[in-house]
Amino acid sequence: MARKAVAQELSRERILEEARQLFAEHGYHALTMRSIAKAMGYSHGALYYHFKEKAELFYALVNQDFHMLLQRQKEMLTRTRMGDIGQLEKLMLEFIRFGLENPYHYEIMFMINDSDLQIYARTEQAQCLELFATVVRAVIARQPGNEHKMYSIPWSLFMSMHGFISYNIRYRQSYEDVKKLADQHVKYLCQALQPAPQLTHATV
Incomplete structure (x- = not known):
């Protein structure tokens, strides 16, 4: 048996x-x-x-793939401190790495252009996006005066990552092929979250 x-x-x-x-x-x-x-x-x-049926098979794929992504993200978060810009950078790189190391997974999860099929991924996508948004908001919360960015910035950052991943999937680039570029891309995006340096006036 x-x-x-x-x-x-x-x-x-x-x-x-x-x-x-x-x-x-x-x-x-x-x-x-x-x-x-x-x-x-x-x-x-x-x-x-x-x-x-085919729909049950498709949903099993979506469910399995999001579970794998969420587990990887949660494990990474347990090793870093909430609210640190470095934690956000690592989370974003982990997301990009997942997408480019698992292009078929990513296409099923985020790139299916069919409204009837998108319902199968809606709950799982929301969980993934909410986890990411929580980390982004923790970073923003440590910077007074940025409260108005709490809801717009997480979505903008996610769309920037998605664009990077989908472009490289289209041209069959692996994570290793674009690893340095991915790191630069994430650091550039996160710079926008850091407070601008205070200008000091030299005294005469």
Whole structure:
């Protein structure tokens, strides 16, 4: 019984991994459970053993991918101090690294251009964005006079990261290919959160 359970779990993982790439390459509507199974060398009955329909398979992918991203972000945050600009820089680099090391994951999570499919990722996207916004707001809160930025800055920073990731995914750049540029990009974005230096007038 134990051996059978392990085999079934491995089969489910293989389905998820290969279906992710198929969805990213061909789009959701171009695929059927039968075509997914055929591309994998499975019978479509093997897929139905684990997933009742294509939508259930797609949601399982989204849920798994966001869980992995959130776990990585939370683990990183436990090693740094809330409110530090350095913590925010590390969180942003971790997000960029995740996107470029897992392009098929990222496309499914953030780049599916279909309103019917976006509902599957809405809750998970909100959790991810709220975690990021919490860290950004902790940095802003330590700088008096920046309260008006609490809601606009997190979204602007996220969109800047998303643009960086999606551009490099399009041109098949890995994280290692653009690691130095990613670091510079994050530091440049975070500079806008730091207070401007006070000018001093020289006395005569």
